[in-house]
Amino acid sequence: MPHDHHDHDHLSPSGHPYRADQDQGLTYWQVMEIAIRELMIEKGLVTAAEVQAQVDAMDARTPAQGAAVVARAWTDPAFRDRLLADGSAACAEMGFDVGPMKLIAVENTADTHNVVVCTLCSCYPRNLLGLPPDWYKSRAYRSRTVREPRKVLAEFGLTLPDDVTVRVHDSTADMRYLVVPARPAGTNGLDETALAALVTRDSMIGVGVAKAS
C-alpha cells in the first residue's frame, strides 16, 4: 500500500519527523532583508551576483580550515607559538582571513580543557570554521556552559577528570575563539593532512576531543 496511515508515516526514512511546511509567511526580519537587498540592487550599490558570491564564500568555509590550522600547530612548534600569540596573524599565514574580529587560540593540554560559548548571542569564528551548529545558538548551551560546563561536556560524551582544569571562554565582544585540541596519542607517524582529518568541529569548540587515529 503506497499510503497506509501508520504512525511511522510521519517519520522520514532516517527515523526523524519531517520538518513542518513553512506556511506562516515571512518574518519581519526576512521581509527587511529582502527589501534592503532589492533596494541595494536597484540602486546599483551591489549586484545580485555579488550577493550570491558572498553567500557562496560563506558556505565554502568549513571546519576543515580550522582543522588545517590545528594540524599545523601540532606539527610545527614555531607556528603553534605564533598561533597562541596572535591567532588572526597565524591563520592569515595559511591564507585564512578571519575577518575584522580577532582570533584567540587556546590550547588544551593534559591538565587544562578549554570550551567556547557566547552567552549574549552566537559569536563564533565563522570566517574560519563556517556557520555554527544549531545547538551553539540554543539558550540551553549558552546559559548552561558558563554555569555548569562539566555537566554540559558530559552530555556531549566528554567526562573530564577532576584534576583537569576547565576554562570557559565567553565570547562577549570583539574576540573569536579557536580551541586547539590536544594531539591524540599514537599519531607520531602521521603527516599534516592525516592529522587534520582527526580534528573535529566539536573539538575546536571544546565540547569534544580530536579523534583517535
Place this chain on the structure above:
Amino acid sequence: MQVFEPGTEVRVRRMMPPGHVRTPAYLRGHVGRVERVLGPFGNPEQLAYGHTPDRLPLYRVRFRMADVWGDEGHRDDTLDAEIYAHWLEPL
C-alpha cells in the same frame, strides 16, 4: 581612563543601563583578574545606534567559577570574558 595591567584585580561595575550592552549581567559586581589587554575597540553601546564610538581598551578578565557561582567543587575552573574598560573598576 585608568589602564589595568595583566594580573590586576578588577570588579565589573554593577550597573544596569538600558540599551545594547555587551557586559553579561551574570558577571556584574564580580571580581576577576585581567588576563590580557586588547584593543582599543569601538564602544558597542554607541556603535549599536550609529554613533561614532569612543575607542576603548578591551580586557579579557578571568573569573573563578567558584567566585561567580559559589560552587567550590572545582576550585581552579575559570570563566574568561571580554569586558570594555568603562565597565571595570579597581579594587
